[in-house]
Amino acid sequence: AQTVTQSQPEMSVQEAETVTLSCTYDTSESDYYLFWYKQPPSRQMILVIRQEAYKQQNATENRFSVNFQKAAKSFSLKISDSQLGDAAMYFCAYRSAGAGGTSYGKLTFGQGTILTVHP
Amino acid sequence: DGGITQSPKYLFRKEGQNVTLSCEQNLNHDAMYWYRQDPGQGLRLIYYSQIVNDFQKGDIAEGYSVSREKKESFPLTVTSAQKNPTAFYLCASSAGSLAGRTEAFFGQGTRLTVV
Numbered sequence: 515a516q517t518v519t520q521s522q523p524e525m526s527v528q529e530a531e532t533v534t535l536s537c538t539y540d541t542s543e544s545d546y547y548l549f550w551y552k553q554p555p556s557r558q559m560i561l562v563i564r565q566e567a568y569k570q571q572n573a574t575e576n577r578f579s580v581n582f583q584k585a586a587k588s589f590s591l592k593i594s595d596s597q598l599g600d601a602a603m604y605f606c607a608y609r610s611a612g613a614g615g616t617s618y619g620k621l622t623f624g625q626g627t628i629l630t631v632h633p
Numbered sequence: 634d635g636g637i638t639q640s641p642k643y644l645f646r647k648e649g650q651n652v653t654l655s656c657e658q659n660l661n662h663d664a665m666y667w668y669r670q671d672p673g674q675g676l677r678l679i680y681y682s683q684i685v686n687d688f689q690k691g692d693i694a695e696g697y698s699v700s701r702e703k704k705e706s707f708p709l710t711v712t713s714a715q716k717n718p719t720a721f722y723l724c725a726s727s728a729g730s731l732a733g734r735t736e737a738f739f740g741q742g743t744r745l746t747v748v
Contacts, residue, residue, distance in 0.1 A: 523673075547735045559723065559739035566735075605675060609735060619664045619727040620691070621737055623675040 516541045518608050520624035527596045528632050534581075535591045535627050537606030545611035548582065548589045549621070554602040562604070565589065567611070593629075601631045635660045639724050639740035645748050646711065646718060654709045654743045656724035663728065665707035666737065669693060670721040679722075682707055711745060719747050 517540045527533035539548070550562040565573045565582050572580050577597075581590045593600055606624040637658045646652045658665065664683050668676040678691030682701040696715025701707055707726075711718045721744050725737040 518675075520675075549736065557721065557742050559725075561736050561738075564736060619735070619737060620666065620678055620681055621668075621676070621725075623668075623677075625673060625675045 516543070516546075516608050516610070516622045518606055518622050518624040520604075520606055520627050522627045523625070524628045524630070526630040526632060527593070529596055529598060531596055532592060532594045533596055533629065535593075535604050535606075535629070537589045537591070537624055539587050539589065539606070539608050539622075541587070541608065541610075543610055547609045547611060548580075549607040549609070550578070550580070550589075550591045551605045551607060551623075552600075552602045553605065553626075554599075559605075563591065596631050598631050598633060601629055603628050637724055637726055637738055637740035639722075639743050641743060642741070644743055644745045646745060647748060649713045651710055651712050652745070654711070654722055654724075654745070656707045656709065656740060657705055658707075658724075658726045658738075658740075659705060660726055660728075660738060661704070662726035662738075663704070664726060665701070666725045666727075667691075667697075667699065667707070667709045668723045668725065670723060670742075676723060679709065718745055720745060 519538050546567045548565045552560045552562050563575045577594045579592045603626045605626050607621045640655045666681040667679040677693050680699040682688035698710045723742045724740040727737040
């Protein structure tokens with residue numbers, strides 16, 4: 515079974531600065547997807563960024579980028595130019611790509627990191 | 634607008650009662666999921682369904698039941714056998730692996746409290 519670990523229960527950053535959230539995972543599979551989801555105080559889960567394991571290039575979405583190290587099974591999220599609206603709980607998640615479409619799209623989540631942004 | 638609707642937003646259950654949480658999606662997604670969120674534990678999978686009339690147990694299915702009679706609907710029943718049901722429950726859907734789409738979309742959640 516796959517496991518996802520977020521070792522930082524809480525992080526803080528000053529507005530306009532950069533912060534990196536860590537995530538490691540354990541799997542014996544070679545094909546999978548990794549995600550970062552954001553959960554603000556409203557508790558709505560919002561997809562931040564997605565990475566396909568077969569792609570060597572790190573995914574980027576505006577101020578959000580990842581550092582994907584497949585051999586090390588590491589998937590960190592970097593938030594640049596942090597904004598007050600970035601304050602939220604961030605979850606790292608794993609999904610198997612599956613063979614023949616049998617993965618059902620199940621997500622395995624880490625424990626989450628609470629990000630505080632100071633003005 | 635397409636999306637996932639969960640209701641109610643807040644639900645209170647007395648000891649020994651069964652309660653049902655509603656989840657409806659109009660995204661035409663094949664797969665639907667129920668997750669439970671407790672403080673400090675992230676989200677844990679309760680049940681999931683790939684197609685109508687088929688569903689599978691997740692990691693913490695004991696004390697819960699589901700049905701999938703329609704593609705759009707995936708209700709979750711919290712039975713009296715669930716000893717610690719107070720939690721935040723999230724429903725999600727995805728287009729499924731075969732569709733080439735990988736992300737899951739989430740509802741706004743139901744907060745269940747035992748009184």
